[in-house]
Each structure stands twice: as C-alpha cells, then as structure tokens.
Amino acid sequence: MIGRMTDATQELLADIRADVARRLDAYTADLALLTAIDSGTRDADGVRRVGASVATRLVALGFGIDPPLSPEGDGQAAAVVARFDSLRPGRTTLVVGHLDTVFEAGTAAARPMAVADGRVTGPGVADMKGGLVLLVHALDALARATGSVVAAGRLVVVLSPDEEIGSPVGSAAIRAEAVTADAALVLEPARPGGELIAARKGMVQARLTATGRAAHAGVDPERGRSAVLALAHATVALHALTDAATGVTCSVGSLHGGSRPNMVPAAAALELDLRAPTAVTLAKAEAALAAIAAAPAVDGVHLELLTLGRFDPMPVTPDGAVLLDTASRVGAALGLVVRAIATGGASDANGIAALGIPVLDGLGPIGGGAHSPDEYLDLASVPDRAALLAGLLLALASEPAKP
DSSP, rough: OOSSHHHHHHHHHHHHHHHHTHHHHHHHHHHHHHHHHHOOOOOHHHHHHHHHHHHHHHHHHHEOOOSSOOOOSSSSSOOOEEEESSSSSOOOEEEEEEEOOOOOTTTTSSSSEEEEEEESSTTTTIIIIIIHHHHHHHHHHHHHHSSSOOSSSSSEEEEEEOGGOTTTHHHHHHHHHTTSSSHHHEEBBOTTTTOOOEEEEEEEEEHHHHHHOOBETTTTTOBBBBBHHHHHHHHHHHTTTTTTHHHHHTEEEEEEEOOOOTTTTTTEEEEEEEEESSHHHHHHHHHHHHHHHOOOSSHHHHHHHEEEEEEEEEBHHHHHHHHHHHHHHHHTTTTOOOOOEEEOOOOHHHHHHHHTOOEEEEOOOOOEHHHHHHHHEGGGGOOOOOHHHHHHHHHEEEEEEEE
16 A cells, blocks of 8 residues: 655654653543443443543544434434545545443442553453544644644544444444445554454354243143253253364353242243354354254254344455555554454454455554453553554555545
8 A cells, every 4th residue: 555654754653653652641531531431332321421522522633423323312322423524535544443341330430440550451441442542642643743634535433332242233334434435444452462453253142042831840840841951952052163173163151041940941041152254154153053043952942043243254355465564564664563363353343344345453552351350451552553543544545546
C-alpha cells in the first residue's frame, strides 16, 4: 500500500507518539471514567452511557453521529456510527470497536480500575475500553499534528453494543459500512507480545434445550424421561468434537436443569461454544452439532438447538496481507517490529472479513487476561499503539481513490 516512509512522515509519527505520551495521565483518567461504568452486554443503560461518552469525544473532533439503528428503551442499546468526511476525495477506512463487556452489574464497583507499576487492571480495561480511549487519543493527536483527523477520503467508526455475544445488533451497522469500505481496523487489544491479529477462528455459540418427562425418583422413576441425563450424554458428545488436528474446539460452558433430587427432571439446558479455523471445518462441526441435537441419547427426550451468536472464520487473505505489510512499514517508521498471529478468539473482524474487506485486528493497547479478574492493560504501550493507529490511518488515506 505504501512504500518507504518519508523522513517527514517519520517525524510526524514521532510527534504523535510524544504527544500521546505527554497526555498519558489524561488517557488514564478517560479510561477510568469508562471502566467505572458497568456495561455488560445486557446492561443497555450502561452500554449506552459508554457509547455516549465516546460519541461526545468524536463529535468534538468533527465527526457526525448517525441516529441510532434501534430505538431507545427496547432493551438493547444501539450501535454508535460516526463519520468524518475530509475535503479531499479518497478511500474509506472503517474503524470498529465494541462498547460492551462480559462482566455482571456491580463489577465496576467491586473491582475498580487500578494502576500499579504501569499495569492497569479492571473490568474491560483491555477488552476493549482501552481501545476505545486509544482511538480518541490517537485521533486527537493526529488532528493536533495535521489539522484534521482525516487527510483524504472518509473515516467511519462503528462501535457495536453487543460484540461479546456475537454482535446480533452491532453486526448490521458494521456490515452496512463495511460493504463500502476499502479497509477496516479493529480495536481489540494487541497480544502480550504486541502482535496484531491477522486470522481468527469462526465461532458458534448455541443453547441446547432438553424437554423430558417428570416423575417421582423413588416411586416410579421408569415413567420419567430425564432431560439432565440427555444433556449429560450430549455434553460428552459435544466435547468429543474437539480435534487438535483440525483446530476445532467445543466446550459446554453452562449446564443446568431439574429442581430437586427426588424428581426425574423434565427440563434442562446447556450453552456451548464451538470454534473452527476455516469455513470447511466450521461447517462440518456445525453439522456434527446438529446431528447431536437430532439424536438424543434418552428416549422420549426432545432436544432443541438455538444459535445465540455466530462469527465466520477470518482467514489470512492476499489483501489482508497487504494491509499487514502497511502496518509493518508504519511500525518500522516508529522503530517497532509489527507481527501478526492467528487466534482462536472471534471478534467483529470475522464478519468484516466474510464480506471480502481487508481487515486487521488487535490495534488496541497491549493487554491480556480478558474476561477474567486478571485482565490488564500495559500503559507504556499506549503511545506506540496510538502512533501506529494514526500512522495506519494516514497511510490508508494517502492512497488514491478507487476508480
């Protein structure tokens, strides 16, 4: 996409990095404000508050905000869609993030954000409130250095309200913008070694519900049809889908049913997570999942399979490799070695890749321990990551518009 970085561009990126470094206290304060808001996916009010906070900062930078795609008060927050059109024609770059976390209400108060020895801890600091704040500070520094957040073309930011459950709402907004984008950048955290993410497994999250027949466990157990037993067999079969050779994994994350020990349980449900690295292996795994649901191991028990969320695999593509090469060149101008890895985790990048749009993920700060009490963000990585993101936006904007 770009050749050797000019001395002027290298100096500009160094200035942006230094600017973000000087304002690191402001970055930390902004992150603390977002982390103090509980924004689990089902907490529509909390997700909206995070979205409004980020949207306010984007408006201050000159972005226009689209009206919400879903009405307020319907139990689900809407995606935030922000646009910045420069005065010069050029390509469209899409930046994608998400507003929700996996943590339950009360977590923000129980585990407030803390900073010790350059390490930030707290719910969502890496996944991905740190990435949201990084975007704002990178754009702010870019505007101060160049006079605008976009040198040419259009920059669109889409923030999903429900990525942690597969973006059933957010994906519509992302798809609508991705189909006209030339490249996409996703703000998930960089890996602990600073690596970007060039490939992700596909993911299916589903619920398997069993309906049997209740009976007295001591008097006439033979009349009963145990929903719990049926799902116990299904759990074993589902875990057997895991295959190291093909990269397929399947895990039952929750299993519950019945009400008391002296009753044959008539109802039970489990929730599962199925992942595979390619479209072919995912399709085969999904077929095996459907076969398990269609053939309960306990006579008289009915199983019903419901897909809760789905991401197609994100493979490495030629256009994606070119985008990674651009990131590597920008990194080299900053004295950074930029590499990319494949990961089993899924993100909104999967859905973008499925549309054939070149996408690069992991552009947030370095972090780890996502979805756990050990989640952390490396504060020292923020200036480098902000400059890398800003440099990518500059490089993509410098390309001629498509004919």
